[in-house]
Amino acid sequence: MANSVARRAIVTGASGGIGRAVATRLARDGFAVAVHYGGQQAKADEVAAGIKAAGGHAITARADVAKAEEVSALFQRALDEFGRLDVVVHCAAIMPLFRIVDADLESFDRVIATNLRGSFLVLKEAAQHVSDGGRIIAFSSSVIAKAFPTYGAYIASKAGVEGLVRVLANELKGRNITANVVAPGPVATDLFLAGKSEALIEALRKATPLERLGQPEDIASAVSFLAGPDGAWVNAQIFRVNGGFA
Numbered sequence: 001m002a003n004s005v006a007r008r009a010i011v012t013g014a015s016g017g018i019g020r021a022v023a024t025r026l027a028r029d030g031f032a033v034a035v036h037y038g039g040q041q042a043k044a045d046e047v048a049a050g051i052k053a054a055g056g057h058a059i060t061a062r063a064d065v066a067k068a069e070e071v072s073a074l075f076q077r078a079l080d081e082f083g084r085l086d087v088v089v090h091c092a093a094i095m096p097l098f099r100i101v102d103a104d105l106e107s108f109d110r111v112i113a114t115n116l117r118g119s120f121l122v123l124k125e126a127a128q129h130v131s132d133g134g135r136i137i138a139f140s141s142s143v144i145a146k147a148f149p150t151y152g153a154y155i156a157s158k159a160g161v162e163g164l165v166r167v168l169a170n171e172l173k174g175r176n177i178t179a180n181v182v183a184p185g186p187v188a189t190d191l192f193l194a195g196k197s198e199a200l201i202e203a204l205r206k207a208t209p210l211e212r213l214g215q216p217e218d219i220a221s222a223v224s225f226l227a228g229p230d231g232a233w234v235n236a237q238i239f240r241v242n243g244g245f246a
């Protein structure tokens with residue numbers, strides 16, 4: 001890879017709504033980007049093609065984030081291609097909604113495996129492989145503060161992510177690596193929109209002081225700040241980027 005690219009990043013879940021915007025924004029900021037996907041290769045290819053068309057550098061890589069060997073292989077692939085890693089942004093997650101009383105254990109286990117175990121595996125690899133001076137950014141959700149019915153498994157998984165990242169920031173002492181969490185409010189992506197009525201979406205839109213849903217680019221801007229020079233002294237924080245949906 002050309003040495004002119006200063007920084008290298010992995011963005012997980014970059015075939016999804018927010019991850020796509022993050023990957024595209026980091027590429028615009030000058031990063032070479034590993035565009036990770038779970039099942040939707042065509043979407044990841046599209047994101048990488050967009051980055052390349054704009055003059056950037058991107059590769060695509062698949063991994064089930066719940067599987068240790070696949071997460072390991074994802075990092076190895078990025079390292080083989082880029083030679084080093086400066087930033088890891090972990091967006092991949094799922095949000096099936098179900099009431100605790102009716103839940104089948106498989107649904108709960110799947111949310112925890114994907115969102116919490118997946119975050120643990122990605123954070124572990126990031127801690128091993130991100131170069132000194134780098135940045136690690138994981139994703140929670142502002143819905144934690146709401147405790148809405150049906151969000152139990154999702155909120156539990158994201159509360160776990162917030163805990164893990166704050167501990168990791170302490171464990172990284174001495175390496176000048178920051179570890180932070182971005183916790184978006186409602187953002188217009190498949191994860192948020194799927195299964196919701198127009199009326200519910202409208203109610204959630206109106207519930208924020210800014211009276212609009214977030215766009216993926218709103219979240220990418222926050223990630224860009226944390227990953228860039230201006231975010232250097234922000235560490236171990238939960239950055240609630242939510243238009244005031246608190």
Ligand SMILES: NC(=O)c1ccc[n+]([C@@H]2O[C@H](COP(=O)([O-])OP(=O)(O)OC[C@H]3O[C@@H](n4cnc5c(N)ncnc54)[C@H](OP(=O)(O)O)[C@@H]3O)[C@@H](O)[C@H]2O)c1
Pocket residue numbers: 012013014015016017018019036037038039040041063064065066090091092093094095114139140141142143183184185186187188189190191192
């Ligand atoms: N949208 C919101 O309103 C909102 C609010 C708060 C927090 N968040 C958080 O923001 C992050 C991004 O969400 P989004 O809205 O962009 O969701 P999205 O559009 O549904 O994208 C989800 C991404 O996660 C990947 N993924 C899911 N399960 C995976 C698995 N087992 N292994 C590997 N990849 C997997 C998907 O890959 P494939 O599609 O390729 O399978 C996709 O790239 C998530 O952590 C979410 O919890 C979102």
